[in-house]
Amino acid sequence: MSVAPNQLDLSADKPHPGKSDVSAGLRPPERVCKLDRMGAAFPTRLSFMRLLLRRMSRERWQMKRGHFELDENGYGTAVYTAQLSDRAYSLIAFANPLADEDRTDRVIASAWDAAFVLFDGIPSQADIDRLRAQAPLQEAGRFEATDLVISRANRSLRLFEYVCDCLARGEQPEASRLNEVGYLMRTTAVYGNGKFGISDRSRIASREETQNSFQAEMLTVFLIRQFTFDQLEHIASCRAGGKPAVLAPSLKRSLGIGNATGLGMAPFVVSHPELLHHWFHARESALARVRSMEGISLDDIKRALELQQRAYQHVSEWRTSDEDYQQRNRKLLQNLLEFRHWLECAEEEQRSGKFWDVLFRRAETTFDLDGQELLCALLIEIYPEVSEGLDEMFHVHDPEPLHITETVRVTLERLDGQYDWTDDIDFSADEQNAHFWYVSENKLEPRFGRRAEEPGADQEMPVAIARDMAAFRHRLRDSDPNQSLRVFLQAYPEFRHLARRAQVLGRYPYGEIRDNLIAEGCSPLDILRFKLSFFGAAKFDPKSSLWTRITMFQGAPLMSELDQPWADDWWLSVAPQNA
Amino acid sequence: MRQSSTEFGQLLVKAGRGVGLPLGVVEDLIDPVIWLQICGFPGEYEFHTALSALDEGRSEARFPDLLNTDRLTTSGSVSAAYLATGACDLLQLDWPEVGEEVLLSGTESPRLVSAALALSHRLLRREHFLKIVAPDEVFISGPGAEIICVRKEPQHQTPSGSGEKVIRLSTEHSGFDSAGTVLIDRVKEERFFEVCRLKGLCASPDIIAQLKAFSDRLLVPESEHSLKFGAGAGIVDSD
Known part of the structure; x- marks a missing residue:
């Protein structure tokens, strides 16, 4: 029209x-702050990847590949270092054989094509040897305070071999084939912030370059992207008897790093x-x-x-x-x-x-x-x-204590203003309680269950904020309005975390998703897409309402191109013509 | 066993919830436990002691009435978790009054309660001093956001196994004198936190394993249906 x-x-x-x-x-x-609109989000120039690359360009980070020992199949170790004026960060990559039937993106996986660690500084040989033993174990490994981020990735079965084969024959792959997939490898998790014993965020939170959200994680993925190019070209060169095999820069730029994103992101959004x-x-x-x-x-x-x-x-x-x-x-x-x-x-x-x-x-x-x-x-x-x-x-500021001196009346007024949107939800109806969020004993994988059909609802994660806030308001309405919040919470301690949350939201009004996250029809994918768009991801390819593939840094400048005047102009990348 | 404070804190939350503590009460205990751990105390042990007492029914999951008693306040068998939360709340009401002394007895983790009180008092930025006398240490929180912890001289420590562990709580406008070895002051605390920032925490593997056992109560057992459908991807999700 x-x-x-x-x-x-x-x-x-x-x-x-x-x-x-x-x-x-x-x-x-x-x-x-509604799920349907969050689920329509697109990356912007405020996305974390864009923030990182602009800083890298502006501050002229020196990027180089150091240690690079891969065999003819691409297995081995590589180290990439980002050198700033006063410190360095290094990605250490460990690539190993993996049978096709063992390749899965699920959290329950125990082996991957490659494992990575973002190291604080330049690793010594002892650091590399230590991490060679631990990184492939991922969640089951133990890490040190110098280990900022851990990640793992699998090859794209659709694309990796095709591109490698082309390069080995001295040809460039077809751009259209690259565009069908968009990446040579995809990460299946990128862990930071102290998980599994890696460094606390506090180690890097006061540094200008890592103060913002997920900057260390974004740097990790950017360097993994470079590794995928180098590994690919190395393998192709070996197959070509040692002749150089270089993927055209325009084609490289069209490739990002894929990611298989599951539910784990959603509770994070709710709890922050x-x-x-x-x-x-x-x-x-x-x-x-x-x-x-x-x-x-x-x-x-x-x-x-x-x-x-x-x-x-x-x-x-x-x-x-x-x-x-x-x-x-x-x-x-x-x-x-x-x-x-x-x-x-x-x-x-x-x-x-x-x-x-x-x-x-x-x-x-x-x-x-x-x-x-x-x-x-x-x-x-x-x-x-x-x-x-x-x-x-x-980034988050220091928390404040729960203020318990206010009355029930004041608390209720606040909640009525913040959570009036829950008034239209009948939480006694089955369809409003259809789901529950939980963590499986199987490798702590986050999952989404159906309350009436599956066991485990009594161990549900505290994600049903709308329902719980409605219950909190209901209980407040039934209480003496002049009673202090302190006395009320002693009688009903199950609402204490909600009282704190409501006080926080008084300062941060955009901090609540204004939908029922356990209702029939709730799509966790909407939360995933919102967060991923802030990462800078695009080309969302949902496999269900709980799982999506995305591509990160697609269209971004290469490691060697950060000083180019166009280095920040890669919003919503498009496929190149054939090289 | 080295841990990041994030990992440690998440374990504490899950362990507390696994034992049945309300999330809001657990949240209030995380900072004191981590603070104790960073400052060289066995915070994980204190927390585990409190959780075990609750889990085994040796302490009660209720808030003590700390306002409606005379000088001697008996906590009875109230859980340290609830005692700490309840007492910290009362600090916002300027409890105890200046010059008043309150006794909190019968807690299984006096150090946990003491740390919680000291940190809460610091957050409130009051103009007076709060003195917390635990069986083995004295904690003093003052107007300048400094917390001082002094190990009592041996003759003033409560003998182990001697019975109830009493906390004496008092406030003054001027500072307190307390004899003993200074374990924490502003300088030491900053140094401890710097070490934690750079290297993480050390915790007992045995206690960590026991806390993990509590937290595992929150995990849902695997099932074929859950495996196939709970995460939204196939069992072998590949490209």
């Missing part, structure tokens, strides 16, 4: 509904409300800045058209076997065409006002959620300066 220029509404639009006290112009939490708030707030602040702009130049329109074209091609190239996603992407392409039409028809008078705000409001009434969220990311991408100051927000 096309839109004639004179149908663009330049008049003051109706205000957003919302009860939260958020800064003027930000989309309120009740609008954005302050962090979640910062992620949302930064993005919404950037969007609000763009929407507040007036006097949009022709250069800005031109840039928007470039990004629209790229987004259109990116979505067109997006391969997924999920039929729902296929349908959504078809609609998304239509939205993108419509947006292009709006841009092409924009006249000077329209551009002199808050042009982007008008377009965005229009999109909110005519686009699907995917279209709206893609437009959000696109608008932020036009203006690099809108993220200024916002990319320093992604």
Whole structure:
């Protein structure tokens, strides 16, 4: 459906509904902290991968490959070092044989094609020898405080051998084949923050380069990407009798690192409300800045058209076997065409006002959620300066004690303001209690069960916030309003963590997902996609509502290209032409 | 056994929940236990002692009424977990009054309760001093956010196995004098935390294993259905 220029509404639009006290112009939490919209998120320039690479470029990190001892099958050890002005980080890669039938992405796996450790500094031979024994064990290994991140990855059976074979024959692979998969290897877990005995986040939290969310993890994945190229070329060269076998840079750039993402991310999001708030707030602040702009130049329109074209091609190239996603992407392409039409028809008078705000409001009434969220990311991408100051927000501050001196009345008022959205949910209904989140004894794999059909609900993880907050409010309503919270919580200690959570959310209004996470129809995939979009991932390929494959750093500059002027311009990568 | 404080903290939460402690009560105990561990005390042992007492029914899962008693306050067989949480809450009400002394007796983990009180008092940034006299140490939390811990001289320590472990709690506007070996002060505490930041914690493998046994109660046994459908991917999910 096309839109004639004179149908663009330049008049003051109706205000957003919302009860939260958020800064003027930000989309309120009740609008954005919803599963369906979270499940339509796209990466932005505030994504953690983008933050990392911009810093690496700006600070001129020296990247080099040191130790590299692989046999003709690519098995062995490699070390990559990122040298900063006053410290270094090193990725140590251990590649080993793995039978095809043993290759699985599940947490229950016990062997992988390669295991990795991000080491704080430059490892000695003793460090390498120690980690050679421990890294392949992953969760079952024991690590030291110098070991910042551990990860493991499996080869793409579809792509690795094909590309290797091409290079060994002196040929470049077809770009279209690369685009079908998007990666040579995919990680199945990237663990940081003190898990399994690796270094606490506190070791690196005060460092400027790792203060923000998941920077060490992103560096790990970026270096793993480089390893996949080097391993591939090494194997191909060995097969070619020692002749160089180099994958064209443009084709390399089109490859990222895949990832198989399961449920584990979702409880993290729920249990870190302050962090979640910062992620949302930064993005919404950037969007609000763009929407507040007036006097949009022709250069800005031109840039928007470039990004629209790229987004259109990116979505067109997006391969997924999920039929729902296929349908959504078809609609998304239509939205993108419509947006292009709006841009092409924009006249000077329209551009002199808050042009982007008008377009965005229009999109909110005519686009699907995917279209709206893609437009959000696109608008932020036009203006690099809108993220200024916002990319320093992604870390948690010191906690405050639970304040128990307030009355039941005050607590209830707070909860009524924060959780009124649960009023419409009948928690006595089976469909609102259909699921439970739990951890399996099998390698501690997070899982999602059906309450009426499976055992284990009495060990469920505390993720059912909507239900539990509703119960908390109900109990408060039945209590003496003048009673102190202290006395109330002594009578009902099961609500203590919720009282603390509500007080935290008073400072961080974007910190709660405003949906029932145990309801029939709840799709954990929505939480996974939201978090992954903040990582910078794209090309989501769900295998179910609990599991998705993604690609990270696809389109990103190579390790040797971080000083290029275009090094930050890789939002929503597109496939190259054949090299 | 080396552990990261994150790993240790997560184990504490799960172990506490595994024994049946409400999550909010466990949350309040994590920082004191980790603080004890970092500062060289057997925090994991203190926590395990409290959990075991609860699990075996030797202590009760209830909050003591610490306000409606006279000078001697008997906690009875109340769990240290609940005693610590309840007492720390009362600090926000400026309890105990300046010049008043409160006795907390019968707790199986006086050091855990003492650490919790000291840290809570520090977070509140009060203008007065809080003195916590445990069987073997004295903790003093003061207005400058400094916590001092002094090991009592041997003649003042409570003999082991002598019966009830009493905590004496008092507040003063001016500082306290306490004789003994200084175990923690501002400088020492910073050094301990720096070591932890760089190297992690040390914990007893036996106690860790026992805490893990508590935390494993939260795990759901494997089943064919759970294996096939619980994670959303096939058993052999591959590319």
